[in-house]
Amino acid sequence: MTFNLQVFRLISAIIFSTLTAASYAATLTVLVTDALGKPVPDAVAYAEPEQKMPAPKQFPKVEIEQKGRKFVPMVSIVQTGTSILFPNNDTVRHHIYSFSPAKIFELKLYSGVPEKPVLFDKPGTVVLGCNIHDQMLAYIHVVDTPYFAKSDANGKLNVELPTGKYRLKLNHSDLPADDTPEQAINVGSENLSVSVKLNLKPKARVF
Numbered sequence: 001m002t003f004n005l006q007v008f009r010l011i012s013a014i015i016f017s018t019l020t021a022a023s024y025a026a027t028l029t030v031l032v033t034d035a036l037g038k039p040v041p042d043a044v045a046y047a048e049p050e051q052k053m054p055a056p057k058q059f060p061k062v063e064i065e066q067k068g069r070k071f072v073p074m075v076s077i078v079q080t081g082t083s084i085l086f087p088n089n090d091t092v093r094h095h096i097y098s099f100s101p102a103k104i105f106e107l108k109l110y111s112g113v114p115e116k117p118v119l120f121d122k123p124g125t126v127v128l129g130c131n132i133h134d135q136m137l138a139y140i141h142v143v144d145t146p147y148f149a150k151s152d153a154n155g156k157l158n159v160e161l162p163t164g165k166y167r168l169k170l171n172h173s174d175l176p177a178d179d180t181p182e183q184a185i186n187v188g189s190e191n192l193s194v195s196v197k198l199n200l201k202p203k204a205r206v207f
């Protein structure tokens with residue numbers, strides 16, 4: 001009896017670890033640099049599966065706050081269908097808006113935390129501004145995949161991926177819309193590492 005129970009536990013443990021291992025096969029590391037080889041922070045990378053995409057069970061809570069008359073963070077990446085809350089943690093009121101085709105909206109002059117988050121239901125890049133403070137700027141990259149990440153100060157990012165074939169796509173706020181690089185990625189059981197060079201063309205901004 002005891003033996004049977006132990007065997008049952010052992011088999012359960014094996015099945016559980018196999019399932020867990022199957023969920024993510026490998027880590028994809030991307031190093032993002034500019035044309036001169038300098039690390040690029042705030043670049044986003046996302047892997048679109050060529051096979052049918054497993055839909056995540058729930059979307060994480062995402063917030064972009066307004067603090068010190070800035071949007072924090074300045075760059076976000078979310079999966080299509082994610083709602084974002086825009087708490088105003090300044091003492092001044094803000095009036096935020098987007099004219100981007102992926103999401104046209106505005107939150108009229110407000111302070112504190114809005115009652116409802118804003119749903120981002122179409123893929124694309126959304127540029128956020130504030131009607132009162134022209135220097136306030138933020139970017140939301142809305143993508144059709146749960147596999148994405150943003151590069152850190154060293155231009156590095158990691159994405160956990162299940163086995164399969166993907167299109168790896170890169171984007172950055174200083175990239176021309178028609179010059180976003182992409183490449184095929186084949187994920188097996190080994191970790192992968194790729195380097196991507198971006199031809200950044202910083203936009204002239206008048207403050």
Ligand SMILES: [Cu+2]
Nearest residue numbers: 094130132133
């Ligand atoms: Cu403002």
